[in-house]
Amino acid sequence: MIHLNRRQLLTGAAALTGAGLLAGCSPSSTPSGAETLQFWHLLSGGDGVTMSGLLDKVNASQDAFHVRPTVLAWGTPYYTKLAIAGAGGRAPDVAIMHATRVGGYAPGGLLDTWDIDRLASLGVDESTFSAPIWDKGKIGDKRFSVALDAHPFVLMFNTDICDKAGVLDSDGNLPPISSPDEFVEVMQAITGASESHGLSYGYLGDGSQMWRLFYTLYTQHGAEMEFPQEGAPVIDDDAAVASLTFMRSLLDGKIAAPQADYQAAIAEFATGKSGVLLTGVWELRTVQAAGFPFNAAVIPTMYGTPASYADSHTFVLPHQAQPNEHKRELTYQFVADLLKNSFDWATAGHIPAYLPVTQSPEYADLMPQANYAVAADQVRYDPPAWFTGSGSEFHSEFGATAQPVLLSGDDPGAAVKKFRDYVTRQLSKPNPADPKGVWKA
Amino acid sequence: MSATTAPIRVSTGGLQKGERLISWAMLTPFLIAFVLFLVWPILHGFYLSFTDQSLTGAGGDWVGIANYLEALTDPVMWGSMGNTLWFTLLSTVPLVIVALVMAVLVDRGLPGQWLWRLSFFTPYLLASTVISQIWVWIFNPQIGAANALLAKFGIAPIAWLQNPDTNMIAIVIATVWWTVGFNFLLYLAALQNIPAQQYEAAAIDGAGGWRQFWSITLPQLGPITALIVMLQILASLKLFDQAYQMLGGVSSDTTRSIIQYIYETGFVGYRFGYSAAISYVFFALIIIVGLIQALVTRRKGQ
Numbered sequence: 120m121i122h123l124n125r126r127q128l129l130t131g132a133a134a135l136t137g138a139g140l141l142a143g144c145s146p147s148s149t150p151s152g153a154e155t156l157q158f159w160h161l162l163s164g165g166d167g168v169t170m171s172g173l174l175d176k177v178n179a180s181q182d183a184f185h186v187r188p189t190v191l192a193w194g195t196p197y198y199t200k201l202a203i204a205g206a207g208g209r210a211p212d213v214a215i216m217h218a219t220r221v222g223g224y225a226p227g228g229l230l231d232t233w234d235i236d237r238l239a240s241l242g243v244d245e246s247t248f249s250a251p252i253w254d255k256g257k258i259g260d261k262r263f264s265v266a267l268d269a270h271p272f273v274l275m276f277n278t279d280i281c282d283k284a285g286v287l288d289s290d291g292n293l294p295p296i297s298s299p300d301e302f303v304e305v306m307q308a309i310t311g312a313s314e315s316h317g318l319s320y321g322y323l324g325d326g327s328q329m330w331r332l333f334y335t336l337y338t339q340h341g342a343e344m345e346f347p348q349e350g351a352p353v354i355d356d357d358a359a360v361a362s363l364t365f366m367r368s369l370l371d372g373k374i375a376a377p378q379a380d381y382q383a384a385i386a387e388f389a390t391g392k393s394g395v396l397l398t399g400v401w402e403l404r405t406v407q408a409a410g411f412p413f414n415a416a417v418i419p420t421m422y423g424t425p426a427s428y429a430d431s432h433t434f435v436l437p438h439q440a441q442p443n444e445h446k447r448e449l450t451y452q453f454v455a456d457l458l459k460n461s462f463d464w465a466t467a468g469h470i471p472a473y474l475p476v477t478q479s480p481e482y483a484d485l486m487p488q489a490n491y492a493v494a495a496d497q498v499r500y501d502p503p504a505w506f507t508g509s510g511s512e513f514h515s516e517f518g519a520t521a522q523p524v525l526l527s528g529d530d531p532g533a534a535v536k537k538f539r540d541y542v543t544r545q546l547s548k549p550n551p552a553d554p555k556g557v558w559k560a
Numbered sequence: 561m562s563a564t565t566a567p568i569r570v571s572t573g574g575l576q577k578g579e580r581l582i583s584w585a586m587l588t589p590f591l592i593a594f595v596l597f598l599v600w601p602i603l604h605g606f607y608l609s610f611t612d613q614s615l616t617g618a619g620g621d622w623v624g625i626a627n628y629l630e631a632l633t634d635p636v637m638w639g640s641m642g643n644t645l646w647f648t649l650l651s652t653v654p655l656v657i658v659a660l661v662m663a664v665l666v667d668r669g670l671p672g673q674w675l676w677r678l679s680f681f682t683p684y685l686l687a688s689t690v691i692s693q694i695w696v697w698i699f700n701p702q703i704g705a706a707n708a709l710l711a712k713f714g715i716a717p718i719a720w721l722q723n724p725d726t727n728m729i730a731i732v733i734a735t736v737w738w739t740v741g742f743n744f745l746l747y748l749a750a751l752q753n754i755p756a757q758q759y760e761a762a763a764i765d766g767a768g769g770w771r772q773f774w775s776i777t778l779p780q781l782g783p784i785t786a787l788i789v790m791l792q793i794l795a796s797l798k799l800f801d802q803a804y805q806m807l808g809g810v811s812s813d814t815t816r817s818i819i820q821y822i823y824e825t826g827f828v829g830y831r832f833g834y835s836a837a838i839s840y841v842f843f844a845l846i847i848i849v850g851l852i853q854a855l856v857t858r859r860k861g862q
Contacts, residue, residue, distance in 0.1 A: 199615070199827050206617030223830075227616035323701070323722045324808040378701040378719045512828045519812055526719055544636075551614035551830035554621070 153185045154449055157211035159204075160190060161197040162432070165404040169467040176463075177456045184449040194510035201437060205229035210437030213450045218255045218431040219501040219508030221264045226505075227552030231436040233262040234451075241455035247474045249495045252431060259559065264433035265454060267461060268469035270400050271429035271494040272331040275415045275487075276309075280394035284312035292490075296419035299365050306374045309394035318375040320397040321384030322525060326518025327509065328381055329366075330501075331428045332397055333521060335418050336362035338426035338499040346504035348550055352542040356535055361422075363524050363531035370525055378526065400491065403468030415487035417494045429498035430509045431472060470495045505550040516541050609836035616830050627837035637838055639813055640821040641845065643728070647803075647817065648796040650732045655792050656785065658736060659743030664777065666744075667751040677748070681741035688738075692805035695734040696721065699806075721806055724814040731803045731815060738802070739795070743788050750784040751777070790853050797846060818842050 162170045167190060174186050189211065191197040198220060204210045206229065216224070224230050233256075238244060245253050248266065256264040274293075281287050286294055286308050296302050310317030322328045337344075340358035347353075370377045379387070388396035389409040396406070397418070406413055417427050434454045436447075461471040462481060465488050471477050472495070483489050501507040520538045523529040550556065575583065609627055612619040631637050666676045683691070698705045699720035707717040720730040754777065762772050800819040807815060816824075822842070826835030 195828050202616045202830065206615070224616065227614065227618040229616050323719060376702070378717065378722070380700070383700075383702055506829065512824055522722055523724060526722055548630075548831070548834075549612060551612075551832075552616045552618050554612040554614060554619040 153182055154446055156184050156186045156213065156446060156450055156453055158186050158188045158213050158215075158453075159197075159201065159211045159437075160188060160215035160432075161193045162215065163190060163193065166401060166467050166469075169464060173457060173460060173463055176460055177453060180456070181452075184446075184453060186453055198510065202227075202229060205437045208438070208440030210439050212436075212439075212446055213454065214435055214437050215267070215432050216264065216435045217509040218252075218264060218266060218433045219503075220511070221256075221433065221435065222258060222503045223505040223508065223550075223552055224435075225258050225261075225263045225552070226550065226558035229438050229552070230263050231438050231442070233265055233436065235262055237451055238262075238265065238455070241451060243455050243458060243473075247458075248472055249474065249498075251498050251500075252472050252495060255431065255500055256433060264435050265458070266431040266433045266472035267458065268464060268472050269429045269431050269495050269498050270469045271427040271491065271498060272335055272397070272399055272418065273415055273427070273491050273494065274418050275388070275396045275398060275402075275406055275413055277388070277391060277394050278412045278414050280312050280391070281309055284309045284394065291414055293416060293419070296421065299421045302419060302421055303368070303374070306369070306395065310374055313392065313394045315387060315392040316373065316375050317393060318369060318395045318397065319379065319384040319388040319393040320369065320375050321379045321381040322518075323378060323380040323522070324518075325381050326515035326521075328518075329521045329525065330514050330517045331399065332366060332418075333359075333362050333517070334428040334499060334501070335426060336365060336422065338428070339420055339422040339424050341422070341424040343499070344502035346502050346507065346542060346546055348504070348546060348556065350546060352539060352546060354535070354539055354542070356532075356539075358422075359535045359538075360531045363521060363534060365421075366521075367525055367528060367531070400468035400470065400488075403488070404466075413487070415491050417491050417497070425497040426499045427494040427497050429494065430500060431498075432469070504546070505552055506545050513545075605836045606840060608833050609840050611833045612831075613833040613836075614830050615826065615832050619833065623833070627834045628841070630834065631837050631841050636816075637818070637821060637841070640816045640818045641842070643814065643816055644797060644799055644818045647728065647732065647799050647815075648793055650728065651735050651796045651799075652789065652792045654732070654736050655740055655743055655796075656788055659740050659747050659788070660781070660785075662740070662744045663747035663751055664773070667748060677745070680744045683738050684741040686738070688801040689805060691734060691738045692802050695730070695737075695802075696806055696808070699730050721808075724812060727807065727812055727815050731799075731806060734806065735796075735799075735802060743792065746784060746788055747781065750781055754780045786857050790857075793849060793853070794846070797849070 158174075160170065170188070174188055178185055191200055198216075201210075201214060201216070202224070205224070206227075210229075221230065235244070243265065249269075252266045252269055256262055256266060276293065278287065278291055281293070282291075286305050288294060294305065296305060306317045308317075320332065322332075337355070337358050340355065340361070342355035342358040343353075344355075345353035369375045376383070376387070384396065385398070385402060385405060387393045389406060391409070391411055396402075400415075403415070417425075420426070434457075436450070458471075458473040459475070461473055462476050462479070465471050465476070465482060465485060468488065470488070470492055471482075476482060477492055477495065482492070501509075501511075501513070504513075507513045517538060520534045520541070524531050524534045552558075610622060610624060612621055612623050612627075614620075662676075662680055666673055666680075670676060697703075701707060701717050701719040701722070704720075706720060710716075710718065718726055720726050758776050758780075759772055762776060767775065798819060799817040800823070803815050803817055804820050804823075818838070819842075822835050822839045825831050825838060829835075
C-alpha cells in the first residue's frame with residue numbers, strides 16, 4: 120500500500136498541474152540548483168536592515184544555498200510560532216533565538232543539537248568565543264545554540280554636554296566611577312549642564328527595561344540568582360533592595376525624570392536635552408542618527424564586581440522530524456559564513472560573538488562600539504529557568520513589582536518579597552517543556 | 561423595485577418529506593462548520609484541561625482534576641477573575657447610563673441628528689489597537705492630553721496607566737468612549753419607537769419634561785435596558801485586548817483580566833492544559849452570570 124503524507128501528496132498534485140508554472144514563482148535571485156534554507160528571525164528596525172544586508176552578502180558569495188528569511192514580531196508572537204512549528208515537526212532549517220530562551224525549549228525536544236566537531240571543522244569553536252558566551256550555548260554537555268552576538272545594557276553620553284559639565288577626561292571618556300555616590304556626583308554635574316535632566320532612563324510599562332538595569336546593578340554586588348526547578352529561589356535580598364533603592368534615587372526629577380517611558384527617554388537624549396542615556400546597544404543607530412557627538416561605555420562597576428546585563432542572539436536548529444542531511448550541512452555552512460561576516464552586525468551596535476571579528480584591527484577602530492566590547496567578558500544573562508528570558512512573562516512580572524517602587528517610592532523590601540513569591544510560585548509549577556521532569560541534558 | 565409579491569406560505573406545522581430533505585441539505589454546511597469549529601474545540605479543550613499538554617508538544621498525559629485544583633488555589637487566577645468582575649461593574653454602569661443620556665438628548669430635538677449619531681458611534685467602528693494607541697497617548701504622563709488638562713487645575717501629573725491606583729479607571733474611561741455608541745444606537749432606536757401620542761396625552765394632562773421622562777420614557781425603555789445590560793455584562797467580561805495593549809506588556813495585578821491570564825498561561829507560559837482548565841472555570845462563571853440574569857428578568861416579567 121502506498122502511504123503518502125500531506126506534503127508528498129501536494130507535491131504530486133503540483134507536478135501534475137504543471138510544476139513549471141510553480142517554479143516560475145520562485146525568486147529570480149535563486150541560482151538554479153541552490154537549496155533554499157528557511158531562516159526565521161525576530162530582528163526588525165535597524166537590526167532587520169543590517170541582517171538583510173548580511174544575508175544578501177552570504178547569498179551572493181556562493182551557489183550552494185539561498186537563505187530565505189521569515190521575520191516575525193519580537194517577543195511572545197515569535198516564540199509562540201517557533202514552538203508550534205517545532206511541535207508540528209515542520210520547523211525552519213535554522214532560527215534566531217535569544218540565548219536566555221533556549222533553556223525553555225530544549226527539554227521539549229523543540230531544538231536539535233549542534234555537532235561541535237562539525238562546527239570546529241568550519242572554524243567555529245571554543246577558542247573563537249568569550250567564555251561566558253560560549254558556555255551559555257550549552258545545556259549540560261550538549262550544544263543547543265551558537266551565539267551571533269552579545270547585546271548588553273550600556274550607557275551612552277553626549278560628549279558636548281559632558282564636556283560642558285567638565286567631567287570628561289582628555290580622551291573623552293567618563294571619569295572612573297566605583298561607587299553609587301560617585302555615579303550620583305557625576306550625574307549631578309552633568310545635570311547642571313543639561314537642558315532637562317542629566318540622565319535619561321525610560322522604564323514605564325516596560326518590564327524588560329527595568330530588569331536590564333536592575334540585574335546589572337544586582338550582579339555587580341557579586342550576587343547571581345538561581346531558580347532551581349521545584350526548589351526555592353536563591354535571591355540576595357540585600358543586593359536586590361540596594362539596587363532598587365539606588366534606581367529609585369536616580370529618578371528624583373533632577374538627575375532623571377521620575378515618569379518616563381522608553382520612547383520618551385530615547386527622545387530626550389536624541390534631541391540633545393540630556394547628557395546620558397541608559398539603554399541597550401541596539402539603540403546605537405538611533406543615537407547616531409541624532410547627529411551629535413557621543414560616546415558609549417559599560418555601566419560603571421559601582422558595587423565591586425564588573426557585570427552587565429545582556430542577552431545574545433543565537434542560532435538554533437529547530438527540531439525537524441525528518442531532517443534533510445544535505446540541508447543540515449548547508450545550514451552549518453551558512454551559520455559559519457554569517458559569523459565570519461558579522462563585522463557588519465557590529466554597526467547595528469551589537470558586540471559580535473565571534474572573536475576573530477571583535478579582535479580585528481577594524482573593530483578596534485569602530486567607535487564607540489570598541490569602547491564597550493569589554494562587556495562581552497562580563498555579561499550576565501537572566502537566571503536560567505524555563506520561564507525567564509528576553510520577551511518573557513518573567514520580565515513583565517518583574518516590572519509589575521519594581522514599577523511601584525520606581526514610580527511611587529513603594530517599599531523596595533516589600534517589592535523584593537513579592538518578586539520572590541512570584542518566582543517561588545513559578546518554580547513550583549511543572550516545566551511545560553518537561554512536565555514529568557525526566558529530561559537530562 | 562418590483563411591486564409583485566411572491567405568495568407567502570403560512571406554516572401549518574409539518575413540512576412535506578421533500579421539503580424536509582431540502583432544509584436539511586441547506587443546513588448541513590452550517591452544521592458541519594458548527595461542529596468542526598465550535599462543538600469539537602469545546603469538547604477537545606475540555607479534554608485538554610485534564611492533561612498536562614504543553615504548547616511545545618510535550619506532555620499530554622492525563623492528570624485528572626489536578627489543573628482544576630491548582631486553579632482554585634491560584635491567587636493570580638482569583639485576582640484576574642476579581643479584576644474582570646470589577647471592570648464589568650465599573651464599565652457596565654456608565655456604559656448604560658451615558659448611552660441613555662446621550663440617546664435622550666439626541667432624541668429630544670437636537671438639530672443635526674445624523675451628526676450626533678455619527679460622532680457617538682464612530683469610535684465603536686475603530687479597532688482596539690487604534691483605540692489603545694490613542695489612549696496611550698492621551699494618558700502619557702509627560703506629553704499626554706489628560707495630564708495637560710489636569711495641569712490647568714494645578715493637579716500634578718498622574719501616571720495613569722502605570723499607577724495601580726488609576727490604571728483600571730483609565731481602561732474604563734477608554735472603553736466607555738470606545739463602545740458607548742452601540743448602546744446609544746439601541747436606545748435611540750427604542751426611543752423612536754415610543755408613540756408620540758403618549759407624550760401628547762401626558763402634555764395635555766399637564767406633565768412636564770421630567771414627569772414625562774420618568775413616567776413614559778423610562779418604563780417604555782425597560783425591555784431594551786434589560787437587553788443592553790445583559791449584552792454589556794457579557795461584553796465587559798470579555799475584557800482583554802484594550803487592557804493588554806494599553807498596559808504595553810507589564811502585567812499589572814490590578815488590571816490583568818481572566819482572559820489575559822488564560823492567554824499568558826497558554827501562549828506565553830506554554831501550559832496549555834492548565835490554561836484550558838482556567839478557561840472552563842471562567843466558562844462556568846459566565847453561565848452562572850447568565851442564569852442569574854435570566855432569573856432576574858423572568859421575575860420582572862411576571
